[in-house]
Amino acid sequence: MKVGFSEIAAIVGIIIAIGGVISWWLSKLLYFRKEILELQFKVNRLQEDVNSLKHDVEKLQDE
Amino acid sequence: MKKKAKLFIIYFPVLLVAGQMATNCLYFISNTLYNQLGFYLNLTFGTNILFAIFLVVFTMRFKFCAVSRYAAIAQLLFAVNYLIVKQDNLYNILFQLTVGLLAIVLTFRHYINKFPLCRLSLFFSFMSSIISAKGHCQKGLERWEQTVSSTIEKKFNEGRL
Numbered sequence: 001m002k003v004g005f006s007e008i009a010a011i012v013g014i015i016i017a018i019g020g021v022i023s024w025w026l027s028k029l030l031y032f033r034k035e036i037l038e039l040q041f042k043v044n045r046l047q048e049d050v051n052s053l054k055h056d057v058e059k060l061q062d063e
Numbered sequence: 064m065k066k067k068a069k070l071f072i073i074y075f076p077v078l079l080v081a082g083q084m085a086t087n088c089l090y091f092i093s094n095t096l097y098n099q100l101g102f103y104l105n106l107t108f109g110t111n112i113l114f115a116i117f118l119v120v121f122t123m124r125f126k127f128c129a130v131s132r133y134a135a136i137a138q139l140l141f142a143v144n145y146l147i148v149k150q151d152n153l154y155n156i157l158f159q160l161t162v163g164l165l166a167i168v169l170t171f172r173h174y175i176n177k178f179p180l181c182r183l184s185l186f187f188s189f190m191s192s193i194i195s196a197k198g199h200c201q202k203g204l205e206r207w208e209q210t211v212s213s214t215i216e217k218k219f220n221e222g223r224l
Contacts, residue, residue: 009092027186034185034211038224041215 073127076118076134077170082108083141084163087156101151112146115139130174137166179214 086104090097110118118135122128140162148155175184188210193203218224 023186026189027182030185030189030207031182033208034180034215037208037211038215041212041219045219 069127074131076122076131076138077167079108079110080134080137080163080166083159084167087160087163090153090156105151109145110138110142112139112142115142130177131170133166133169133173137162180211180218185211 082104086097086101086108089100089104115135115138119132119139122132122135141159144155144158144162148158171183174181175187178184179188189203189207192207192210193200196202196206215224
């Protein structure tokens with residue numbers, strides 16, 4: 001069976017399309033993960049601020 | 064609308080290069096179609112030397128469109144090459160494809176470095192983490208998370224988050 005240029009082009013096109021869909025889906029997942037990491041970082045920073053404020057309040061109460 | 068117009072101006076040289084490359088690819092996909100439409104497509108996406116110089120100066124002068132600097136340089140190279148070759152032959156098409164591909168790769172690189180937390184950049188950094196972890200997904204993901212966390216911290220400290 002002779003494989004023509006159009007068949008090769010179709011196969012390459014299908015592979016590129018599948019790869020594109022997988023990449024798009026993966027990039028979406030990675031973006032969600034990045035959003036979670038960003039929120040975690042902000043929560044940790046806020047927690048640090050709260051702890052330091054608590055420490056200050058305790059210090060003032062002792063005084 | 065104003066934002067979209069600004070985005071169009073920023074990426075205009077990239078659009079021109081991509082259009083020119085698509086036209087050149089048509090030469091290899093369907094020669095008859097290229098002979099029919101090539102003139103009009105080249106007229107649409109091809110540029111003249113003065114406009115190419117203007118694009119280079121514009122992208123060099125204004126920082127907001129620095130991302131498409133390489134595409135503007137590629138346009139100038141296309142124009143200079145056409146000035147030397149003076150005809151639409153295979154050499155010209157191959158030159159444009161090579162230079163255009165290089166310009167688009169450099170534009171991607173610049174974009175990824177400029178916006179490290181965008182989706183495209185996250186995808187490429189994940190792929191490089193997987194490659195550097197020798198295909199180990201778990202290790203790759205851990206490395207990627209470390210990289211992203213340090214970028215987030217850096218951006219936060221710079222006050223850009």
